[in-house]
Amino acid sequence: MKVEALNCPNCGAAVSSDAVQCRFCNSRLKTMACPACLALMFLGSRHCPGCGIRAIQPEIKDAENPGDCPRCKIKLNRLQIDKISLRECRRCEGWWADVETFENVCAERESQAAILNLIAAKHHHAENKNSVKVSYVPCPACKQLMNRSNFARSSGVIIDLCKQHGVWFDREELPKIIEFVCQGGLDHARRKEKLQIEDERNQLRRQQRQLAYEQNDFSGPASNRDSFSSLAVREFVRILFD
Numbered sequence: 001m002k003v004e005a006l007n008c009p010n011c012g013a014a015v016s017s018d019a020v021q022c023r024f025c026n027s028r029l030k031t032m033a034c035p036a037c038l039a040l041m042f043l044g045s046r047h048c049p050g051c052g053i054r055a056i057q058p059e060i061k062d063a064e065n066p067g068d069c070p071r072c073k074i075k076l077n078r079l080q081i082d083k084i085s086l087r088e089c090r091r092c093e094g095w096w097a098d099v100e101t102f103e104n105v106c107a108e109r110e111s112q113a114a115i116l117n118l119i120a121a122k123h124h125h126a127e128n129k130n131s132v133k134v135s136y137v138p139c140p141a142c143k144q145l146m147n148r149s150n151f152a153r154s155s156g157v158i159i160d161l162c163k164q165h166g167v168w169f170d171r172e173e174l175p176k177i178i179e180f181v182c183q184g185g186l187d188h189a190r191r192k193e194k195l196q197i198e199d200e201r202n203q204l205r206r207q208q209r210q211l212a213y214e215q216n217d218f219s220g221p222a223s224n225r226d227s228f229s230s231l232a233v234r235e236f237v238r239i240l241f242d
Helices: 099-107 109-124 173-182 185-214 222-240
Strands: 005-007 014-016 031-033 040-042 058-061 077-081 084-088 095-098 147-150 158-162 166-169
Touching: 005 040, 031 109, 077 109, 084 099, 084 109, 095 099, 099 109, 099 166, 099 173, 109 173, 158 173, 166 173, 173 185
Parallel strands: none
Antiparallel strands: 005 014, 031 040, 058 077, 077 084, 084 095, 095 166, 147 158, 158 166
16 A cells, blocks of 8 residues: 555644554544545545545444344444445444345445445454354344345355345455445346346247147237236246245
């Protein structure tokens, strides 16, 4: 990492960007990248020293019942990052996102950049963590065991999913998901899904024609054939979400 001169967000003194503590006020320092110009800045700075944009500040908010970490069984902390509200376990550094929040993270580039920067800052000086043991864990909201699923069926990231309430990400999973989305993985997965559905529809049409040929029935109403095809497609799509 290129070493630059930055100002301590607490006392304003000039310190190098690779410093972990201000030598004047002893504040702990962590660097992050500006989401607009990617210039280095300290976590806690109000504005980027490069382009002057207002820095996105994470804000921990108390909640009456944020739920428990499904792995550590301790209370989660609610973390507000710009417009995105997540819940974090300070012990294992896992993340919980409800369904709406996860959809917003997948769709909004600004939110993706803000979360990646925050995670990078948190992990920059963190010690290496032991790998998480693979196991089924309960949903923080309903306490039912969540399903384990390969996100988008092609990302290679196995997430814990409660279809009613949200998604649990272990320490390294959320940044991997965001990187997958940023690289166009989700768009590619959707196109692949559409091609598979179209291929299934074509197979159903061929089966219909073959069945009609075998029964010597070429005069059946088109509406019946369309209805059968539509029903089969609907059933196929439902299977995709099971």
